[in-house]
Amino acid sequence: MTSNFQDLASLIALHAEYAACIDEQRFADWPGFFTEDCHYRVVARENHEAGYPLAIMSLKGIGGLQDRVYGVTSTVFHAPYYQRHIIGLPRVTACDGDSLSVEANYLVIRTRRDMLSEVYNTGRYIDRIVRTKMGLKFAEKLCIFDSELIPNSMIYPI
Numbered sequence: 001m002t003s004n005f006q007d008l009a010s011l012i013a014l015h016a017e018y019a020a021c022i023d024e025q026r027f028a029d030w031p032g033f034f035t036e037d038c039h040y041r042v043v044a045r046e047n048h049e050a051g052y053p054l055a056i057m058s059l060k061g062i063g064g065l066q067d068r069v070y071g072v073t074s075t076v077f078h079a080p081y082y083q084r085h086i087i088g089l090p091r092v093t094a095c096d097g098d099s100l101s102v103e104a105n106y107l108v109i110r111t112r113r114d115m116l117s118e119v120y121n122t123g124r125y126i127d128r129i130v131r132t133k134m135g136l137k138f139a140e141k142l143c144i145f146d147s148e149l150i151p152n153s154m155i156y157p158i
């Protein structure tokens with residue numbers, strides 16, 4: 001498990017900064033939370049539990065994340081909305097040298113300017129986080145959402 005209290009504090013800070021980055025729509029900063037050869041996936045719980053590879057979103061490497069940022073900020077047209085992430089405390093499930101396996105529950109609330117807030121997405125993160133010279137980074141981020149459906153489309157990262 002986690003080797004010390006500092007690791008846990010660093011994991012909490014990583015999740016808090018990650019959520020703030022997305023919630024504040026600083027999408028250009030989002031890839032900075034990941035390693036160069038990262039893998040980011042958003043998968044329905046049903047598919048994950050059945051072992052199916054189908055993902056709503058699957059991005060490999062910083063280039064894949066940067067491409068998504070370009071799409072979100074430059075090419076995708078949609079009614080604007082805000083997201084608010086609520087991330088539970090991280091639970092370290094394994095520690096192997098500079099690599100930590102971490103799980104955390106999440107809730108994403110979406111607010112459109114002309115509507116009431118709604119629960120947009122809920123589930124859990126299964127992450128492989130590595131220690132780097134620049135601090136903790138996500139090498140793998142798997143977002144497993146509980147619902148079988150996503151309202152409309154998924155534009156912003158979870």
